[in-house]
Amino acid sequence: MSYLSSISSPTLLISEKICRANIKRMADKAERHGLNLAPHWKTAQSRIIGEWAKDYGITEISASSIKMAEYLSGQGWKNIHIAFPFNIREIPRLNKIAATQSISLQVINPVTAQRLVDELTVPVGFFIEIDAGYGRTGVSVSDFGLIEEILLIAKKSPKLNFKGFYLHAGHSYYMPDIPELYEQTRNALDMLKNKYRTEYPELLTRTGDTPGCAVMEDFGDIDEMGPGNFVFYDLMQEKLGGCFKSDIAVALAVPIVDINRERNEILVHGGGVHLAKDVLKEEDGSSNFGEVVYLNENGWEIPEIQNRSYLKSISQEHGIIKASDSLMKTAKIGELLGILPVHSCMTADAMGSYLSLDGKIIDHCEGSFDKK
Amino acid sequence: MSYLSSISSPTLLISEKICRANIKRMADKAERHGLNLAPHWKTAQSRIIGEWAKDYGITEISASSIKMAEYLSGQGWKNIHIAFPFNIREIPRLNKIAATQSISLQVINPVTAQRLVDELTVPVGFFIEIDAGYGRTGVSVSDFGLIEEILLIAKKSPKLNFKGFYLHAGHSYYMPDIPELYEQTRNALDMLKNKYRTEYPELLTRTGDTPGCAVMEDFGDIDEMGPGNFVFYDLMQEKLGGCFKSDIAVALAVPIVDINRERNEILVHGGGVHLAKDVLKEEDGSSNFGEVVYLNENGWEIPEIQNRSYLKSISQEHGIIKASDSLMKTAKIGELLGILPVHSCMTADAMGSYLSLDGKIIDHCEGSFDKK
Structure with a gap:
C-alpha cells in the first residue's frame, strides 16, 4: 500500500532522499x-x-x-x-x-x-x-x-x-x-x-x-x-538561486475538495494553518503561496514550466489553486496534490510532523502527527 | 504570585472577562x-x-x-x-x-x-x-x-x-x-x-x-x-470597524531580549511561529505585525495613541518593535510586553494554548501548553 492511501487530511511529506542529498552537498562544501x-x-x-x-x-x-x-x-x-x-x-x-x-x-x-x-x-x-x-x-x-x-x-x-x-x-x-x-x-x-x-x-x-x-x-x-x-530548501530559496525546485525536500499533500471549471481553479484543504502565509509575487503581480507538484508512489513530479499551477490565495484552511490546462484535465475531487512551500521552515513549524515516502512518521519539535 | 512571573517564553494570554463580554454581546445581538x-x-x-x-x-x-x-x-x-x-x-x-x-x-x-x-x-x-x-x-x-x-x-x-x-x-x-x-x-x-x-x-x-x-x-x-x-477580535477587525482595541481578548506575552537606543527599537522573542505573519499597513506604508500593550497583574493596558508602538518586522522567532519614546523610557531587558495580534485565529493556531490571567492553562485543539 502506498503512503498516499493513508492520507486523508493535509500532511507534510518529506523525501528522505532529497533531504539527505541536500545535507550531503552542504557537508561536502563545508569540508572542501x-x-x-x-x-x-x-x-x-x-x-x-x-x-x-x-x-x-x-x-x-x-x-x-x-x-x-x-x-x-x-x-x-x-x-x-x-x-x-x-x-x-x-x-x-x-x-x-x-x-x-x-x-x-x-x-x-x-x-x-x-x-x-x-x-x-x-x-x-x-x-x-x-x-x-x-x-x-x-x-x-x-x-x-x-x-x-x-x-x-x-x-x-x-x-x-x-x-x-x-x-x-x-x-x-x-x-x-x-x-x-x-x-x-x-x-x-x-x-x-x-x-x-x-x-x-x-x-x-x-x-x-x-x-x-x-x-x-x-x-x-x-x-x-x-x-x-x-x-x-523551498520556493523562496529557488527564487534566490540557491537551489533548484527538484532540491525541495518537503511538499504538503492536500486533498482536492472542489473544481471550478469556469475559473480554472481547484479548491484544496490546505491554508495558512498548514503552509503559513509566506508569499512570492508572480511576474503579473499575483500572489503565489506554493506550487503544485504531482504526487506518485515514489514522491512527486514537478510539472513542466508551461504546465505550472500554484496557490493564488489561501485563508485559514482553504487554498485556491490557479490551475494549468493540463492540471484541469486530470484533477479529480478526492485526489491529492502536492504543494511545494514558499518557506519550508514556517510550513514545517505549522504542521508539526512529517510523513516519509515509505509511510513513516518523522518527528518535529512542535507536535504530534495528526496535528491538523 | 502573578501569572506574569510564570512566563519565560512567548505565551498567549487570554482575558476571560473580555472574551465573555464579546460572546455575550454577539449572543445578545443574535437574540435581539x-x-x-x-x-x-x-x-x-x-x-x-x-x-x-x-x-x-x-x-x-x-x-x-x-x-x-x-x-x-x-x-x-x-x-x-x-x-x-x-x-x-x-x-x-x-x-x-x-x-x-x-x-x-x-x-x-x-x-x-x-x-x-x-x-x-x-x-x-x-x-x-x-x-x-x-x-x-x-x-x-x-x-x-x-x-x-x-x-x-x-x-x-x-x-x-x-x-x-x-x-x-x-x-x-x-x-x-x-x-x-x-x-x-x-x-x-x-x-x-x-x-x-x-x-x-x-x-x-x-x-x-x-x-x-x-x-x-x-x-x-x-x-x-x-x-x-x-x-x-484582533487588529484587523478593529481596522474594519467591528470592534475596539479594548475588545481584543488575547495578547502574546513576549520577553524583551535587547534594546537599541539609536534606532528606538526593541527586540523581543516573538515572531512568525508565534503570531503567524498576517500584517497591516501603517499610513506611512510600513508593516505592522502586532501592537504593544503593557502587561499588568490584571491583564493589559493599551497605550494612548501618541505612545503607540508596534512590531515593524518579524522573522521566524524574532520580532522588532518600533518603540514610542515612552516605551523606550520604561522598557527593560528581561521584562515582558504584550502584543495584540493582527489575526487572532492564526495566532491562536500557531500557539496551541492560552494562559488565563489567573494562571490557568486554557486548551486549544492544536497543542500542548509549552508549544514554543
Whole structure:
C-alpha cells in the first residue's frame, strides 16, 4: 500500500532522499572549504532528521529557542547552539539542560551577560552576535566598546565562556548581490578575529544564512557555517538561486475538495494553518503561496514550466489553486496534490510532523502527527 | 504570585472577562434579531472557551476541519457544523464521530454528495454553501441546476439530510461598504429560501463573517449566524470597524531580549511561529505585525495613541518593535510586553494554548501548553 492511501487530511511529506542529498552537498562544501558545518535545526526541528545529518559527519547543531534546544538535547550532539539573543527569563531552563548537554548562546548586551554571570550554575559557551548591516540583531561590527564590555563581564565567571563571533547575513534574502554581501561578512569576521585572537586564540567565527552558504565559494578565514533552510530548501530559496525546485525536500499533500471549471481553479484543504502565509509575487503581480507538484508512489513530479499551477490565495484552511490546462484535465475531487512551500521552515513549524515516502512518521519539535 | 512571573517564553494570554463580554454581546445581538448563533470555533478551538459560550445560551458551534470537530465532539454540543467543503477522503473519520455526535457538513458538488450517499453509515445534515460574489467557495447563487443536482442525489439516502444554505460573505474583509454587501447576502439567502421552502419547509439560512455580524443591524429573514473571530477580535477587525482595541481578548506575552537606543527599537522573542505573519499597513506604508500593550497583574493596558508602538518586522522567532519614546523610557531587558495580534485565529493556531490571567492553562485543539 502506498503512503498516499493513508492520507486523508493535509500532511507534510518529506523525501528522505532529497533531504539527505541536500545535507550531503552542504557537508561536502563545508569540508572542501575547511569549515565546520553546524546547521541551524530551526528548519527541520527533528531528532530523526538529526540522525540523517550525523551520517554526513555533522556533530553540532543550532536551535532557535530554549524549547527547541531541550527537544534536541540528549541526542548525542557535541554542542547545541541557541542562535537567538539569549532571553534571561530562561536561565533556570538553561541551567537544567546545560547540566547534561553542551550548550552555547548568543549574547548581544551587557545586561544579559551580567545576569548569566550571576545566575549560571553550569558552564555554557557564548558567541557575540555581530550586525554588519542586516539591522535585525547583534552588536554593530564597529562597536568595540560594547564587545569589550560584554567580554569583561564574562571574564568574571568561569561559567560563561567566550567562543567567538556569529554573523547572520540575513539580508542575503533581499539583496541580489550575494558575493558583495559576503565580502562584507568575511571582512567583518576577519577583522574581529584578528583584533581579538591574541587574547582568545581559540575564537571561532561563524556565518549562517542559507543563500550565502549555498551560493558562495569564498569563505575567507571564516571557521564555521550554520545555515538552516538548506536541509529542505523551498520556493523562496529557488527564487534566490540557491537551489533548484527538484532540491525541495518537503511538499504538503492536500486533498482536492472542489473544481471550478469556469475559473480554472481547484479548491484544496490546505491554508495558512498548514503552509503559513509566506508569499512570492508572480511576474503579473499575483500572489503565489506554493506550487503544485504531482504526487506518485515514489514522491512527486514537478510539472513542466508551461504546465505550472500554484496557490493564488489561501485563508485559514482553504487554498485556491490557479490551475494549468493540463492540471484541469486530470484533477479529480478526492485526489491529492502536492504543494511545494514558499518557506519550508514556517510550513514545517505549522504542521508539526512529517510523513516519509515509505509511510513513516518523522518527528518535529512542535507536535504530534495528526496535528491538523 | 502573578501569572506574569510564570512566563519565560512567548505565551498567549487570554482575558476571560473580555472574551465573555464579546460572546455575550454577539449572543445578545443574535437574540435581539431572532437569530440562532452557532459560532465558528476555528478561532478559539477550545473546549474550555466552549464552556464559557454555553453560559450565554450557545448550543451549537462550527469547526473548520474534521480534526477540530473530533476535538470538540462529546462536549455536549447539540450540533457541530464542519464549515468547510467536505473532503471525501475523511468519510471514515466522519462516520466515526457522527455515530455519537450530531454533525452537519457543507456540500458544494455532486461528486461529494454521491460519495456521502454511498458511504455514510450514520445520518448527517448538510448545508449547500452559496457563493454570492466572494469567489472563494460555494455554488454560484444562481446555479439552480447544480443546487438541484446535489439535492436530488441527497434524496437517495436517508442519511444525508438537507438543512439549508450557508453563505460566508468573506469579502466583508475587503469591502468598505458592509451594508451594501449584506443587502446582497440577505437577498441571496431570502431568494433561495423562498424558492426551496415549499419542498423543504424546515430549511435554514446561515451567514457567517464577523465584520458583517458585528456591524449589521438588519438580517432580514436569515435564520442563523456563524461568526468566528468575534470571540477574540484582533487588529484587523478593529481596522474594519467591528470592534475596539479594548475588545481584543488575547495578547502574546513576549520577553524583551535587547534594546537599541539609536534606532528606538526593541527586540523581543516573538515572531512568525508565534503570531503567524498576517500584517497591516501603517499610513506611512510600513508593516505592522502586532501592537504593544503593557502587561499588568490584571491583564493589559493599551497605550494612548501618541505612545503607540508596534512590531515593524518579524522573522521566524524574532520580532522588532518600533518603540514610542515612552516605551523606550520604561522598557527593560528581561521584562515582558504584550502584543495584540493582527489575526487572532492564526495566532491562536500557531500557539496551541492560552494562559488565563489567573494562571490557568486554557486548551486549544492544536497543542500542548509549552508549544514554543
